[in-house]
Ligand code: HEC
């Protein structure tokens with residue numbers, strides 16, 4: 726009978742959630758500045774509830790240890806947007822390597838949509854295709870008026886009202902970029918990003934072009 730009571734108690738103890746199993750994202754209070762689910766209003770930092778669709782894990786792990794400025798004019802949810810204050814993005818909390826690794830894993834599990842894997846593995850653009858799509862990025866669609874990117878000489882060029890795309894090839898998943906260009910409203914109904922009507926082919930080429938933008942190509 727005594728043994729039976731111990732067993733009961735043991736079972737009960739197992740049901741108490743142990744702090745070591747709690748999510749580190751919650752423990753670090755990331756949700757004070759970021760939405761981790763689609764509910765509620767946008768916060769001062771960019772949404773993370775689709776982080777597993779959007780980011781490359783290797784970039785996240787680096788960023789969380791050594792945050793860099795991506796939106797030098799602030800973000801959509803930032804009350805100081807375009808006031809040039811930068812204050813909040815420059816004070817991003819930095820994590821230890823261990824915590825950054827764990828939080829990266831937790832972030833990569835935040836998936837909103839099932840996006841086609843094959844877009845992450847498209848053939849690279851030929852030189853001719855790249856020159857043409859780059860012209861469209863800069864002139865036809867004027868993406869460059871809001872986004873920093875690299876010109877043919879590898880110099881940083883472009884506006885700052887949108888997030889910098891200079892390192893987008895290391896930072897973003899191609900399939901997410903394609904999906905974002907097709908329908909920014911899927912991710913944010915407050916988006917300032919224009920919705921472009923373009924052929925699927927053009928959208929894929931733009932996505933491929935964005936994948937070539939990397940810090941290591943900066944001159
Ligand atoms: C005080 C507010 C604040 C807190 C707390 C905070 N962040 Fe941020 N975070 C921001 C802002 C603002 C940006 C945008 C910076 C920029 O674009 O230059 C950002 C950017 C990011 C980005 C890049 C997102 C993107 O779309 O480019 C990631 C990833 C991120 N934060 C993760 C986290 C995690 C994980 C935590 C918890 C450990 C956290 N943040 C805590 C304000 C915060």
Ligand code: HEC
Nearest residue numbers: 801866867868870871886887888902916917918919921931
């Ligand atoms: C009028 C300014 C504007 C123009 C023009 C513009 N964008 Fe954007 N874009 C934004 C803003 C602002 C965001 C940040 C999210 C938001 O607020 O919607 C964004 C977000 C993005 C993102 C996601 C980046 C991230 O890290 O979250 C990509 C990729 C992008 N734009 C690509 C493009 C491309 C390609 C073009 C041209 C076809 C373009 N944009 C034209 C303003 C613009």
